[in-house]
Amino acid sequence: MADAIRVLAIDAVEKAKSGHPGMPMGMADVATVLWTRFLKMDADDPRWADRDRFILSAGHGSMLMYALLHLTGQAGMGIEEIKRFRQLHSPAAGHPEYGEHPGIEMTTGPLGQGISTAVGFAMAERMMAARFGKSLVDHRTWVIASDGDLQEGISHEASSLAAHLKLNKLCVLWDDNHISIDGDTAVSFTEDVLARYRAYGWATRRINGHDHEEIASALSWAQKSRKPVIIACRTIIGFSAPKKAGTAASHGAALGPDEASAAKSALGWNHAPFEIPEGIKGEWEAAGRRDAGTRRSWLKRLAKHPQRDEFERAVAGRLPEGWQESFAAYKAKVAEDKPKIASRIASQRALEVLVPAIPEMVGGSADLTGSNNTNVKGIPSINPDNFAGRYVHYGIREHGMAAAMNGMALHGGVIPYSGTFLVFADYLRPSLRLAALMGIRAIHVLTHDSIGLGEDGPTHQPVETLASLRAIPNLCTFRPADTLETAECWEIAVRRQDGPSVLALSRQNLPALRDDAGENRSARGGYVIREASAERKATIIATGSEVHIAVAAAETLEAEGIPVAVVSMPCWELFALQDVQHQQAVLGTAPRVGVEAALRFGWDRWIGADGIFIGMQGFGASAPAEQLYPHFGITADAIAAAVRKSIS
């Protein structure tokens, strides 16, 4: 049966003339034992909520995944799809892509992401089990990982956290093949990986990855572990290829016709390309339906379960009823109270309403809880002995945090949000990109969003970070101007099911600018927050903590008889989606001045290449915030002067 995986990988890569045959050939035995004897699944419903999750962290070995989906007879991965491996519109893409086939749990390829995201899957399983009970939620997370996954720093962060949380239903199968692209892993990778994992608190074992009984015995053992498990599977990359097996040559390129044919001969495989004998295919298809009965029993339990509706709602990612009403009441109160607080505090106040109302929201922070204001009174943290909490102390592990959040969002039933400083978005960026690519709801509360953080200085002051986030497709970057806008942005982020959001929030206090809580004005991305008293002579466009400075400038100018409008643009991405008429109505035809305590990069879209921009020119500096704004020329006076200049 394992050989069927090998030949499909050989044939598909050969036909595509590109791809990675070595890994599927090496890990075919491990995958076969896992999928035919251990993995809880039903090929007839690859999205069954209580299935075991299988993550191919070594995503370059995508043909392993496609071969398994095909062999178990899953719809949407027929032999025609396999033949179109790596071709336009094929679900059998170069790397496994979330959404291309329901059996693909996540997009992998960037190393370290799969194993780290798997930690989030396993966390979500424990949290969902705590909420709905073992009769509905009781499954495992299996990972196939490569040397590269274990070298990447993100996996260190996630693995340490997994052990801390004693995620014993997580099992990593490490393809210990001693080969990476530069050759023998010994050229750079000589640590004792399993000793390292034991130091984290994992259970470890070493096996021959081509011996089915050894594999089965290790997987049985893993199922009984009280710690997360890593199994080093000693394999031969490109197994069966007479010349290239055990070498980097089999890793990332087609074997070539001669070697491909010799490899098949070595396996005693005498069938035409892409042909799987019926007997073998039948065995695979039966294996793929082993748990059909288990699933039927589960469906019966679900049907009778008192929390059935709630479970189905949470898994589907639909928000509960009632939250909008309480949140509308909160916004109305904000509009009345007009608090002058930092937007990070405003975010906490919004969370005080949202988190109780939406039970699947799970917060956290990379060890900056008190600074990010991500926790809410009365919400306990999870810990290794109790997953009924809804807050995670991720430790100083931004990248692992973001990956775990992706895993929770992908698992379903959890809406993860958490926090760090905005400048440290750089540390978690690869996972954020993946969230955007997959289109999943992960919400990042990124505080201390400008020079307004003051004394910590340029290492902590984002200047290019907003631009770098706005550049990521399908990510919404929000930068609200006051407490009401912060509430509106939270509302949009929570509703947004098909992509991640960032909330960039201030450390410093911001005055309230609005008293109208009725319509969510941030939902269109940008709007006139202060209209001119007469026909506009200029439009000032600002975001976040600079909007009130822009309003002050407008007031000065109005006093001089210069009518000026101020546009608040908390979310560029949403504004860009509006029709042109709306955009023009908001932005006007008068000269425009942009204001943001960040670099100009990207602003020309809104103010034109000739528009004046008031903001940063380079990195920040260490000093109290009240001194930094004038030092860098971001003041109402400077804005007013810029407007006067632009209309002169």
Next chain:
Amino acid sequence: MADAIRVLAIDAVEKAKSGHPGMPMGMADVATVLWTRFLKMDADDPRWADRDRFILSAGHGSMLMYALLHLTGQAGMGIEEIKRFRQLHSPAAGHPEYGEHPGIEMTTGPLGQGISTAVGFAMAERMMAARFGKSLVDHRTWVIASDGDLQEGISHEASSLAAHLKLNKLCVLWDDNHISIDGDTAVSFTEDVLARYRAYGWATRRINGHDHEEIASALSWAQKSRKPVIIACRTIIGFSAPKKAGTAASHGAALGPDEASAAKSALGWNHAPFEIPEGIKGEWEAAGRRDAGTRRSWLKRLAKHPQRDEFERAVAGRLPEGWQESFAAYKAKVAEDKPKIASRIASQRALEVLVPAIPEMVGGSADLTGSNNTNVKGIPSINPDNFAGRYVHYGIREHGMAAAMNGMALHGGVIPYSGTFLVFADYLRPSLRLAALMGIRAIHVLTHDSIGLGEDGPTHQPVETLASLRAIPNLCTFRPADTLETAECWEIAVRRQDGPSVLALSRQNLPALRDDAGENRSARGGYVIREASAERKATIIATGSEVHIAVAAAETLEAEGIPVAVVSMPCWELFALQDVQHQQAVLGTAPRVGVEAALRFGWDRWIGADGIFIGMQGFGASAPAEQLYPHFGITADAIAAAVRKSIS
């Protein structure tokens, strides 16, 4: 003597009303023993080339650094500077900033960077020793690191590499205080850190960080180690503060007047704020000059050393004579041969000339040597037993690689360059930002720079990456169009002493577009690569692998009688530095069309908000490159149509 550090930290934070007193108070004893008995230094020349390097990886404890510089009597860190801790223009910034004082080896603050950069310092020491001998180069790298440093993934990558290379002159002093911002580290960090380090291959020891003899004994032992060393120093954060010691309350805020005064009483310290008794100051100053004789001997050895000039040149970062001539000859040959090769291959050809001519260039790759084309025939790799090589197999550790590169550049005598895929710039971004902030020469060869990489698909295809890099201040992002431009960009990057560079290079072949090797036309960032036959009707601006497509479009248009110029803009940052007249001359006044196989973000600056852009709209796809370009509408026909539309 240690108490002098503590009270300076207390007083400075108290006066600034912000900062981190807990760490300096906790690590004062360790730092005192290190600086007064072990660290090879001479306060009279903090840049002495053979000094030991001291890296405060826990940069938030910056007052520890400033107190040490002040107490040892270093110029530029007088008590007035300490009193202006965290104020504008003070060298005593919120976090240690490279360039603010010669005794500060690097900027720290973002956790994990210091310890990982230190690995690069230690690598550079070994490489310089291999080149110039132990009589000139024989020093150690000492690091003070926090829990956060050890939780961050980057430190895992760097620590694994350090052990692989057996960097036994690297010693990390871990401030094991059991406290992080969210409280006891046990809320998220329960691994056995020292066992993990032993698994990497480090020597480890655990000591009482307040017992001077235990500290001294451990440091002596470290000096004899054959492996890198980590010492867990059990300390009490905020040591001596009666209420806040041992708690997170002492970490990141002023103690407050009462607690500050009580802490001083507990130490038996009865002096006015910022007053250090002469006796103690005298002891410290003497300690800071302990190695003055060692330095004088070293200077004598240097004076007589046969490689003296070469050593001084390399340490100063000046390029050797002769390289320009050989490189000019290479460029002339390229102009003649007009090879049609990928720009990653063009980069390798440039390196074949540069690396032999510039002996301090040290290459590498994060396990993509064959794809990044970063190595050159005949250049051996370094290995634990031989540092005479000039190539580093960094493993699949992009972040650790970039930090190590920073360390090598900061150490002096090495010009590091290395490679990964462009999309994985995200994995190393925090270190790249730090290189830009510090203004150091680290060169990143980032290949596979667009959908042109083909089948690997959207996880590997950068679309937003160029924009995200161009947004970083003081980073030059080069995207050359052909082999000659690639050579020009390499020339600029190598000469550029005050900031990092990225070379974004194609996987696919690119035709030669120029035959003029005389002037380095890329040096002005952008230039007319194909002038219109008559007065321009339009200007097409393109970069990298899309320039030849733009030229093809221009030829089509010219054939229709529409005179069109094509601008190649390999480096936006350099073009932005040109005077407006030059920019206008290049860009012209005719309508502009931008072309790049990436997102539009940032392009409005050059083409205007109304200009037409031919490029990507979102993430890429998995398919052969030849299909992806038409699929995403990046073709000569589409460009020609856009020009026709823009002039109609």
